[in-house]
Amino acid sequence: MKERLTVAMPKGRIFDEAVELLRKADYQLPPEFEDTRKLIIELEHEPLRFILSKPMDVPTYVEHGVADIGIAGKDVMMEEERDVYELLDLQISACHLAVAGLPNTxxxxxxxxxxxxxxxxxxxxxxxxxxxxxxxxxxGSIELAPMIGLADRIVDIVSTGQTLRENGLVEYATIKKVTSRLIANPVSYRLHEREITDMVARLRNVLNVHA
Structure with missing residues (x-):
């Protein structure tokens, strides 16, 4: 019998796209999975347990071992610099970190x-x-800073750029392109190597990427 893995997942856009990816990899997630308000979800038909949290907290849960694996944006990984293994680029929730501000300033x-x-x-x-x-x-509401004179520039995640445009801001530089990554606790990776490498293989197959 497979060991149950605890997976830390961020709420929001990444969660929705990650659930779709897991379903494509033949993980049996219940239809109401996306609509639950629970913070801890145990699956009946899969050896998986999910912890739902804010995106910034996912690497913390994985580093401290309360979650074996997690899904986190590369932006969070860069900011937090946690002691975790980065296993796979899931190619979801694509966006970029940018420097922005008021135009012509x-x-x-x-x-x-x-x-x-x-x-x-x-x-x-x-x-x-x-x-x-x-x-x-x-x-939050980082776009306010240059509008009210708090800052000359902001550094924030940009997806479509619509929020910047609606608030009269423009991009000045791109810092880093960002996607979401599958990460693992180093100890959990050794203890549950078979289950974790199986998940990586199934996700790689869906993404059509090679090791």
């Missing part, structure tokens, strides 16, 4: 301010550009 010459919910990524990017900036961490 220069950054302040003295202590320019950058607002982001990705302070580590933002800090590293501007350091690599040779620019000294002040990072302001925000948790």
């Amino acid at each position: 220069e950054m302040s010459k003295v202590a320019p301010k950058i607002a982001s919910k990705y302070p580590n990524i933002a800090s590293q990017y501007f350091r690599e550009q040779g620019e000294q900036v002040e990072i302001i961490k925000l948790n």
Whole structure:
């Protein structure tokens, strides 16, 4: 009998696309799976247990071993730098990290301010550009920052760019293209290698990618 794997999944767009991918890989997920309000879901017909959380928390759960594997955006992986194995690019929820701001504006010459919910990524990017900036961490509505004079630029995830356009902002630079990844706890990977490598193989087959 297969060991039950605990999977940390982010709510939202990644969750919906990951569920579709798992179904294509012949995992028997119930029809009401996407509509549940439960935070922990145990499947009857699959040796899987799901923990649903905020995207930023998935690598934390996997690193600390409360989840054996998880699905996390590359943006979260870069920001959090957790001790986990990155097993597979799932090629879902494609977007990119970008620098944006009001059109036709220069950054302040003295202590320019950058607002982001990705302070580590933002800090590293501007350091690599040779620019000294002040990072302001925000948790939501990042687009507000340049509009109200809180920051010269923002660093945020961009998908279609519609939110930026609707708020009168433009992109100034692309930092990194982002997709979601399958990750594993190093100890869990050793203990449940057969089950985890089976999942990777099934997902690879769906994605039509080779090892």
